[in-house]
Amino acid sequence: MTTPFITYADNFEDVVLWRALGDVERGFYLDVGAGEPRLRSVTHAFYQRGWRGINLEPASTLQRRLRMERPADVNLAVAAAAGAGEQTLYEVSGTTSSTFDARVAEAMSGAGHEVLLRRVPLDTLDAICAQHAEPVIHFARIDAGQGGAAVLEGFDLARWRPWVVLLVGSADDERLRAAGYRRALSDGHTTYYAAPGRDDLLAALSLPPTPSDRFVLCEEHRCNFPLDPWRQRVATAEASVEEARTWAMAHVREWKEKYGRLTEAQERARRAEAELATVTQYAPRAAHADVLERELAAVYASLSWRVTRPLREGRVFAARARGWLRRRAGQARTLGVRVAKALVRRAMHIVLAQPRLASFARRQIVRFPRLTALARGIMLRGRLDAAAMPEQPITADVSQLPDSAQRVLRDLQRARR
Template sequence: MTFISYAQNFEDIRLWRAFKFFENGFYIDVGANDPTHDSVTKAFYDRGWSGINVEPMQNFHDALRQQRPRDTTLQCVASDHAGELTFYGIADTGLSTADPIVAQERKAAGLQVQSLTVKARTLTSICEEHAANRPIHFLKIDVEGHEETVLRGMDFSRFRPWIILIETPWNRDHTWEHLVTDAGYRNVLFDGLNSYFLADEHLHLKPAFDIPPCNLDDFQLCKGHNLAHPLTPHLENALQRAEHAEAQLRAMQNSRAWRAVQKLRNLLRRA
């Protein structure tokens, strides 16, 4: 089956290379955002995987709850302590942050930033409650400058994601990277947007990251992907009509009348 990629920078394709032979895998998505648009985990969910979504913004949290019933979706921020903290929301974007410096930069750039009080939990406590005694195949962190605080709240001696990917656009000089490497992980790739780390005990998966995504991965970009050619209004309308016609045909083929006609035709052919 052709792989449909939803992630913004082919993250799901790289991960699928490593995990395509695993069924019912498990992920943790910190800063999950929209359940479909630019989602690293959507393609995995569609293939029977499940996981934990950590998402403080109300609209994204509600959409994840609705569209991902197998997942555990938590409306909170991952941090190095439990309690409450100020979160800076930027509606309908993936730019919300718990970092006040980043929030101020985005406010100065003209974005509408809203200060919210949200619940904070450590990744360790989240794993204790929802991921005990099971493998965590990958941990994705996209928290807009809040990375170090998230990592300090994770006990990597107890919970060992096989792969960790952390959004770090344009930057490989991280003050927090030692928190990952000292815990027994190796930085195996920087793709311009994310840093990928492999657990020492799973370094056999490294070949999945040796070359960029290519035709051999047998993938297609999802409809509306930022890297796909935009559809003109005419083509968009034609596609919608085609999808509607296909839906009507499937409904007709599943109807009793259609099955009765097909059965009669088969009898006539045998006569």
């Protein structure tokens, strides 16, 4: 990989292992006494790069964390030993500390810690690997605090032969040397062993971490610069920025409201100035109107106005009389036309009743086309009037008809009348 290697292990064990096994793609590991799943873990960097393995951790708190952060691994709440069985584990309440040593647990209890006793199962690495391991184990890490010598007694190195074995603490390596493993490096905390025939790994494991390994520390590494004070400063600064932002937003709203009120006040002032200008413009006209009203009142009160009053009233009466006469003349003309039409129709009925007289009248009228058309119209109107049936009262009971039908019947009666 071209990106820098991020180390999570306390003593950079993962850097040394990656130098030797970095060419292996998706390898397999065995971690006895795995501890934390991320910080201080030797296998976390490999898990991020696609490796998988078996994590043995009997402490309940650490086992829960392993199952949450390493779902692709095999996480077993089992302690490795020379044989199957059970053993008492002492866990410090509220922490991740645990031990199988009763004296250490007694010292912790004497220091004021609450120590919990829990029976955990024991099993051999042979049985665990037979059930869960892949054919090739690329490295195995064994914590001496979990009983390193006893763990190796239950581990058939000739059968499983991990490429690299890491013994943490002061564990006896007699069984490793007997199986042909050679010590490559010891940093005072962890001892590295290479499998027989793996001289290439022996050379790669023989040096401690160097700048050529191109590794960087994880953020929470114990050797990294302490970031907690800076995180606290950043959190304080962010809180101050948020407080300032809230204050600014509140004042922006207040300023917007004040600006709105100022704009409204300016608009009212502008309208008032316009009204004042209008009043000032029409003030002379208003004064002139007052003068005219006073002059008109003086005219109404003058002697000449009172003397000419009968003449003015006579003119009004004459105008009304002319209008009345015009209306009466129109009514008289309409009445005369109706009487004339009635007389003509009566005369035509009398003439038509005498055949000889009717024949003579026809011969005379045909000489005048317009008079002929008028006579035909009068005759047609007379025939229609004669054919019209007199209105007969309806004697049938129509109360049973629907309201709509009764309304139609009343409309027809009004039309006939």
